[in-house]
Amino acid sequence: MSSEPLRVALAGLGTVGAGVVKLLDANRDLIARRAGRTIEVAAVSARDRARDRGVDLARFAWTDDVADLAGRDDVDVVVELIGGSDGPALTLARRAIAAGKGFVTANKAMIAHHGAELAEAAEAAGVALKFEAAVAGGVPVIKGLREGAAANAIAQVDGILNGTCNYILSEMEAKGSDFADVLAEAQRLGFAEADPSFDIDGVDAAHKLAILATVAFGTRPDFDGVEVRGIRDVVAGDIAEAAALGYRVRLIGVAAADAHGLYQRVTPCLVREGHPLARVTGATNAVVAEGDFVGRLLFEGRGAGEGPTASAVVADLIDIARGIGGTAFGMPVASLSAAARADPGARRERAYLRFIVQDRAGVLAELTAGMRDGGVSIESMIQRGAGDSEGVLVAMTTHEGPARAVAAALERLEGSASLIGRPMVMPIVD
Numbered sequence: 001m002s003s004e005p006l007r008v009a010l011a012g013l014g015t016v017g018a019g020v021v022k023l024l025d026a027n028r029d030l031i032a033r034r035a036g037r038t039i040e041v042a043a044v045s046a047r048d049r050a051r052d053r054g055v056d057l058a059r060f061a062w063t064d065d066v067a068d069l070a071g072r073d074d075v076d077v078v079v080e081l082i083g084g085s086d087g088p089a090l091t092l093a094r095r096a097i098a099a100g101k102g103f104v105t106a107n108k109a110m111i112a113h114h115g116a117e118l119a120e121a122a123e124a125a126g127v128a129l130k131f132e133a134a135v136a137g138g139v140p141v142i143k144g145l146r147e148g149a150a151a152n153a154i155a156q157v158d159g160i161l162n163g164t165c166n167y168i169l170s171e172m173e174a175k176g177s178d179f180a181d182v183l184a185e186a187q188r189l190g191f192a193e194a195d196p197s198f199d200i201d202g203v204d205a206a207h208k209l210a211i212l213a214t215v216a217f218g219t220r221p222d223f224d225g226v227e228v229r230g231i232r233d234v235v236a237g238d239i240a241e242a243a244a245l246g247y248r249v250r251l252i253g254v255a256a257a258d259a260h261g262l263y264q265r266v267t268p269c270l271v272r273e274g275h276p277l278a279r280v281t282g283a284t285n286a287v288v289a290e291g292d293f294v295g296r297l298l299f300e301g302r303g304a305g306e307g308p309t310a311s312a313v314v315a316d317l318i319d320i321a322r323g324i325g326g327t328a329f330g331m332p333v334a335s336l337s338a339a340a341r342a343d344p345g346a347r348r349e350r351a352y353l354r355f356i357v358q359d360r361a362g363v364l365a366e367l368t369a370g371m372r373d374g375g376v377s378i379e380s381m382i383q384r385g386a387g388d389s390e391g392v393l394v395a396m397t398t399h400e401g402p403a404r405a406v407a408a409a410l411e412r413l414e415g416s417a418s419l420i421g422r423p424m425v426m427p428i429v430d
């Protein structure tokens with residue numbers, strides 16, 4: 001055991017930051033034995049010094065300006081738990097790495113947008129950059145793919161990457177609760193982001209997917225290449241229709257890399273009951289990856305909240321304390337390929353389509369004509385509802401075909417007086 005502790009600065013003392021302090025306190029001896037040295041918090045910074053976080057902060061040096069943590073001589077590693085893709089988090093990352101400090105973050109937004117730049121800077125400075133907590137919270141999926149599956153070519157990763165959305169969808173499914181009530185509960189439980197639109201509009205999952213794709217395929221991070229749709233438009237009727245068909249509604253991130261290029265999408269999907277992602281409920285995250293030699297891998301666990309996220313942050317610190325640096329994405333940035341984006345319209349899949357329509361003669365004919373004109377083959381169709389002023393629900397499933405055909409069909413129906421609101425499209429995952 002080394003007598004030299006690993007000295008850490010913590011930037012941000014919210015849900016995750018306070019969790020890191022609690023975990024380092026609770027498992028101090030175990031962590032020291034595993035890391036070969038103790039891990040000591042030397043300095044901290046947050047917005048509000050006086051706030052009670054349930055941990056004793058008086059023992060740590062305090063800095064009001066978070067950027068000052070990067071320049072401290074008594075710190076080996078800076079841990080950034082502030083959030084935000086740019087602003088103080090990015091300034092701190094750049095300064096800490098330039099100052100020769102290791103850098104650990106849970107900030108998926110920053111890594112999705114600036115990961116390549118920061119990884120290149122870390123390589124040049126010879127310091128570790130680690131972000132296990134940024135994807136799937138406590139689930140060691142970055143380490144699993146970057147190290148455990150490093151020998152494999154990976155063709156596709158699919159994941160439930162946002163605990164808030166999965167919690168909302170599975171609570172709506174189990175209790176028939178309203179979207180807004182379930183969202184408020186997710187915020188109270190501490191796994192929804194401060195701005196929940198990042199969660200429910202799919203942006204948070206897209207950040208994580210872009211990072212996962214980089215680690216899985218060795219392609220440069222391409223957040224702007226992720227097609228993103230969130231769960232705002234999922235209604236109770238969709239969840240009921242999905243159940244009647246033998247499916248569950250889940251927000252799924254999929255990334256695939258092949259000869260057509262890199263394909264990345266986050267969207268609510270119908271997932272067949274029996275698929276490993278269908279039975280994932282609550283704030284749990286799960287990632288399925290297919291390796292050419294290892295076969296299917298499933299990573300699953302708590303994707304958010306104080307304890308799980310702190311667990312992943314401290315695992316990164318333990319690696320650094322052990323002297324395990326390595327490259328941030330599993331290979332040097334210069335070796336990451338700049339994959340072309342695959343045409344999303346060419347992707348072949350089955351889809352669920354839901355319309356709220358006026359209940360009058362000719363409406364179904366209009367819908368099916370739209371499908372015919374777009375080149376979509378309907379597999380099943382059902383109409384439900386009382387035919388009042390709120391309209392009736394029509395749900396269809398399609399045979400497998402290119403995604404562009406469904407888009408073309410919906411374009412033909414756009415502006416139709418028969419439609420109430422916008423149609424909902426969800427790919428089907430069997």
Ligand SMILES: NC(=O)c1ccc[n+]([C@@H]2O[C@H](COP(=O)([O-])OP(=O)(O)OC[C@H]3O[C@@H](n4cnc5c(N)ncnc54)[C@H](O)[C@@H]3O)[C@@H](O)[C@H]2O)c1
Nearest residue numbers: 012013014015016046047066081082083088106107304305
């Ligand atoms: N909460 C989770 O379950 C979870 C899971 C995985 C990843 N993350 C990520 O971890 C990071 C932190 O999340 P959180 O939930 O703990 O957030 P939080 O809002 O609970 O805490 C943020 C902390 O940062 C501090 N802060 C903000 N701006 C600052 C500034 N300019 N200077 C100094 N301090 C500042 C705040 O005072 C607060 O202490 C984010 O990047 C988030 O995306 C969170």
Ligand SMILES: N[C@@H](CCO)C(=O)O
Nearest residue numbers: 162163164191193304
């Ligand atoms: N808001 C995120 C936290 C974990 O990144 C979620 O709900 O999954």
